[in-house]
Amino acid sequence: MDMTDQLTGGIGQELSWQIPLYEQFHRHPELGLSEHETSAAVAAKLAGWGYDVRHFGGTGVVGVLAHGAGSCVLARADMDALPVTEATGATYASSIPGVMHACAHDMHVVALLGAAKYLAEHRDIWQGTYVALFQPAEETAAGSQAMLDDGLAAGIPRPDIALAQHVMPTEAGTIGTTPGPVLSAGDSVRITVHGRGAHGSMPHKSVDPVVLAASIVLRLQTVVSRETLPGEFAVLTVGSVSAGATANIIPDRAELLLNLRTYDLAIRSHMIAAIERIVRGECAAAGSPQEPEFEYYDQYPLTSNDPQANARVTAAFTNAFGADAVYRTAPQTASEDFSRIPDAFGIPYVYWVVGSVPQAAYRRAVANGTVDADIPANHSPSFLPAVDPTLGVATRAQAAAALAFLAGTV
DSSP: OOHHHHHHHHHHHHHHHHHHHHHHHHHSOOOTTOOHHHHHHHHHHHHHTTOEEEEETTTEEEEEEEESSSOEEEEEEEOOOBSOOOOSOOTTOOOSTTOBOOSSHHHHHHHHHHHHHHHHHOGGGOOEEEEEEEESOTTTTOHHHHHHHTTHHHHSOOOSEEEEEEEEEEETTOEEEOSEEEEOEEEEEEEEEEOBOEETTOGGGOBOHHHHHHHHHHHHHHHHHTTSOTTSOEEEEEEEEEOOSSTTEEOSEEEEEEEEEESOHHHHHHHHHHHHHHHHHHHHHHTOSSOOEEEEEEEEOOEEEOHHHHHHHHHHHHHHHOGGGEEEOOOBSOOOSTTHHHHHHTOOEEEEEEEEEOHHHHHHHHHHTOHHHHSOOTTSTTOOOOHHHHHHHHHHHHHHHHHHHHTSOO
């Protein structure tokens, strides 16, 4: 039996415990930095398989399995749920009102546990060190930094490569990889502009922040349309504008909430500078009595795969799943905080996507041009991965990617 056959057969046998555990996690979701039951269950599993279990960032869990000389591979799964009310109708639907695993982090956890168990029980086919990292609070961009702030970089063996994956609403049984940017950098900005309040019957006594905010919203549209090279990716969304409370009072301030998405850090820097320039300029033109205020929050780093490491992982997936199952994915406009961990170590990383929609349903939606209408996306209250084959594929993918560095081949 070659390694690919052994991997396929061994992982397939693990679903008997993985599926009930996945349903347990899905039924009992926990929000970021409150993943106490999930964290305890993960730690117990890892300890039972012989891992050295360590804790960082409150609910973060790391299992270290050292097995001779060789590379050190870090594989990461996120654990937190979302403040979403589930509408899937699944028999194992969330039992927690207003909280749901709407982004498949429960599946990420169980898939990584499956790979961790497989590697613990098949040490004859690899050597080196395997680090299974279970991260809290990805949805708020706080979890990876919380683990780093709690000493992660000094508290585990230094990895040579980091790996992560995400279940997406693409065709089940497929895996998408790409060199370079795979997830965008994301930044949210809260901007407060100041005016001078007055009664609506005496507008001449005011500096109207509502009009000021409207001017800013219109002018901000030119950051992408007129200041970004055509063909380069950039998104600037004004998601909220708020000011005042009554019809006949001109308020003294307005608040705008912006969101930026970029694949290029130079473009990101230019956009931030342009936003501040435009806002300050409009405030000056309006005669604003006070400088505007900028607060940056929910900031996600760029996720950009190392080309050589990505090629190695892609070859491992092609060997394990067949060429028809592996494709080059387009960069996603979503964002995530995984890359802070490998960046803290100064190491390369690979991040890939795993499909979760039954083949017939997905291909029918593609043929009809109704993917957006018919296929619930991540964060939707109706998002629910097809357990078969998604869980098995995600588990095998974690194991195959790790073995590409621990054993040299799969």
